Amino acid sequence: MQSDREPPRTRRRLHSKPTWYLPTAPAVDAAGAAGGTYTAFRLAGEAHAVWYAVVVAAAWVLVRASRSRYAWRNMGGSGNAHSTPRDWLILVGLLTVLKAATGEDSPFPLVLAGLVGCLPVTAAWQEMTLRHLLARRRAGRSISRALVIGEAVAVDGLLNHLARRTDHEFVAVGVCPIGDDNPNPVAPVTGRLDKQTPPRPSDDSATVLAAARRLQVDLVLVVPGPGMDGERLRRLSWAVHGDGRPLVVVPGLTEVAQRRVSVSSVAGLTMLHVVPPVRRGAALLLKNVTDRIGAALLLMLLAPVFAAVAIAVRLDSPGTILHVQIRAGQGGRHFSLAKFRTMVANAEQMRPELAGTNEQDGLMFKIRHDPRITRVGRVLRRYSLDELPQLFNVLQGHMSLVGPRPPLPDEVAKYNEVELRRLSVKPGLTGLWQVSGRSDLSWDETVALDLRYVDNWSPSVDFGILRRTLRAVVEGNGAY
Template identity: 50%
Template structure:
């Protein structure tokens, strides 16, 4: 891997990155452009689902005053969501996570339980809880659909902030390329301003400039003029040698006095905001970066869920496992299971089990097919691999060939969620950056599997795995598992 892997921007995508940036620059419509139907749609969905589910379930269960209870539950649910700021325009569609909705729902249950104690005829706990479950499911589904719609809108340069990026050569280019490499965020770069006297490169060659000899007031005035010329709504400052201390503060004064919003980028990449804490020390604004989660309660919970989930999966799926093994044996000669040496946590070698999806001499024929590898990195992938059997194509398309890895999870070699388990020959060519993905147990599913699988480049695969390793939490595992079913049904990148 080269430097592109470290910085997360693939050289093979630079042309498309520039196209995306130019498209966003031309068509961005401004930060107030979220569709107006977002708020009434979310409010309507929350109210309708809550009222209907509570009234129907309590009515069928013969509980007293179902309509009155439905009205109280609906009002309480909307109040809880409003107090938790779920209906703010800057919140709508920004996240698809289910954990915040679960927190809201637990508050709803607690609030209704208190209200029930205060009434003469509260509903029975079991039907009341069943009646409230659709509130949780409906809010999660609505949240994810809204996020998906907003993401698509931003790919068309809608509902974005017009951003002017300011920084020194090198830092500026890195920030612009980073923003242009993805389109699921609200920042559309409409202009750049170079700070200092370094030589501009690439797309910043024609940028405005703030010379190091300018005092803070003059520099601020020029920056405001540049923002107004580009019709920017937000100025993103990338601090460096020429943008620090009093000079940076004076620029912020000038921008705020002109009615412009200001944001600072500390240069961190792929670091979850959950690990960041802002504080002030001796007048300095300090951003504290918490270390990735290590041994503790969440790690113990993950291990328990892995073992219990794998055991339950083996018991429930035993008939399916036997059926698939029989189909494999009938389709082609050879064993039903395929064993392969993989590298696990801390570079420990283990034997991984899968259902055999290829002919028995597939490993021997891999060298002959190497020139036809469709992956741009260390992995070997072919969309139409001639070694795959008929049943194997179905198994790969549905990811059923991965089910025997449940036994690896039971043994402790793997986890339900984690990075893809690599081959020893792949690890032999890893650099220090790629080796960090081996800090955790590999998983049956993970960010790689739910984000496109084999359609992703090598750099994208590494970046997803590093993001998981550095920002892991139990709630992120739950989110990946909830997205796995859709990825399996969709089948994109499975070959």
């Protein structure tokens, strides 16, 4: 008969991340930094290009390591991608100080040209490991088996939330509800705790540890509530930690980025501090400047594409080249948005006839095989070329390069208080909606993605979305 006290180290390796993540990450970072620096200095005719490459590679790995980017818990996670631009700025500052201290006289623009190579290589590696880890988790690998403890209603909420997503490591294999109520049968009930705090800590720990050992769980998830106060949780943690398992407390916050949360201890109480979303300051100024400059550069670079698309639209079907609509921007303010026309000229008049064929479950109107779309229009939508004129809206300040989808005024008129929060920031040319499936997403998923962006925006988040936009455009998923 198998002992209940089987130690954690005998659990299946199925639950751990691939071991090659850890040594490969600094090696890739070093190679990207060294390769870019060597190329830049070699092309400039510098005699010591190899030494420059070695110094930059070592500095980049040092910066990343000091910021815990190689910590095992961060391997394959999405948080590293958002932090890469900040790490790069630290690298620039570090090398600037080193350059001044040593009296090294290479031109600073040349140094910057070499450092640029760090970003795409590191970003590509992070994207690859993230997608690899997500694929493993969807296949039931690289997961953490969890025992969930809490009152039935709270446990239901947690399990339902986890079940809707596949981008996390937790799989609930058992539940220990507090009280007599039974949670929904997503995971089996493997024990039950009294509603009231027991007089002896062992009354809780015996039930929890027996279930944890029998199921060979990797950790214990606790949802606090009236039946699980701070003192009871503290005593339970003694037993769980003594058995060699981590204990994770779920505070109930949703869609709050880790960087917005800090922990402090006040009078023996552990407190979570949640900072407000970024709405002003240098970061927002940087976003506005980047938007204007980026839009201006893209308009110049894509001028031939604009001309080719305009000719194709004109030759394909009668009507105007541009389709202009009124959209709602930040704060609900209206502005005129232009797109290359992808539908027949009388598309708006035909919409009432097609109302019954809407394939969206919310306020947006979308039909996968919309009969109003022209032949050229399907190609433009497939590769998002119809959106290019919105660069003029970005240049005028009505929109941003990254942000939520700009809604129609009649959609906004039906928004509830939660959905209105989407208008707290400027709408964007691209955003989480565009890189996460676009029209294939439900209305609730669309709102959730937009609110995640509104609440957790940062320059690094924008950088990550812009990086993913190219792949989303090429693949064309959900574009119709």
